[in-house]
Amino acid sequence: MDTLTIAIFPKNFAALLFDMDGTLLNSMAVVERVWGAWAVRNGLDPHELMKSVHGVRASDTIRKLGLAVDPDLEAHALALAEIADVDGIAEIPGAVAFLDSLPPERWAIVTSAPLELARRRLAAAGIPVPRHMVTGEDVTAGKPDPQGYLLAAKRLGVRAEDCLVFEDAPAGILAGSAAGAEVAVITGAHAAAEGTPHLTLEHYADIEARIGGDGWLSLHRRYS
Incomplete structure (x- = not known):
């Protein structure tokens, strides 16, 4: 059966920024x-x-x-x-494969968790530790303040407004929006962000990223 792919956003992104808990893994x-x-x-x-x-x-x-x-x-x-306690922690479906498909210099994690806890949970879910990760210990103001997402964009050498933020919780959604980024909401772990005006995705299993000649990323959904 042929697979149809359709662009999710009408624009490309310089980088993808991910929250961790509830977005990449279910804790x-x-x-x-x-x-x-x-x-x-x-x-x-x-x-x-x-x-x-x-x-x-x-x-x-x-x-x-x-x-x-x-x-x-x-x-x-x-x-x-x-x-x-990492019993029951697992990736949001498709997260590992999706991250593995991204150039390491084009994505980062922005989490409210401290570094040691973030590393522990990522390992439990089988998710690679990214080249760039901003934790709750790296900022003076946590989400919903945009500081974490602004810092991640700076470390990647891009503008926050050229990034796509993946979030699951209201505080993180507000942080991503306040940073000027586009926001996609992952709903697979819980319904805390129910009713959000942003694009919602249950998981990553049918999502793919394509890399343009300029290195920017476009997102597409696969339909069989």
Whole structure:
């Protein structure tokens, strides 16, 4: 059977910038286990807390709660617990193959996670560590601030407005938009960004990138 491919965007991109959790890999079960236990210990409703943890730095989430705790110490303890628990972490379908098809100088990861946790989760999902990765430790302001995406674009030597950001959570979507980038929303891990006006993709299994003569990337969807 012939395969039809159709361009997803009417423009090409200098680079692709990816969030990690919920975008390249599914870590929902781990997040719910670790943060759920933390919520109970601190007298919080785990279900309500989960609405605010996606896509942002742990210290920022804790700081906004106004608890009588040190946000940085609590965030560090949570990171250690998450590093120790990678059970069930898996790639979003097609993510590894899609990343492998990209020139290494044309993509980066921008995550709110600290570096050690990011490396641990990427390894658990079988995703290669990119040449360029911006973590929550690299910025003074986390998502929804655009600092992380602006820094990633700078490290790649491109303009943020010439990039395509892949995100899954509202805070990250806002960060990508504020950086001036085009945004695509991955919906395969959860429905936190339901109703977004941006293009949505469930996964990467039917997506391919093509490299133009100028090195810029165009995205296409395959139909069989």
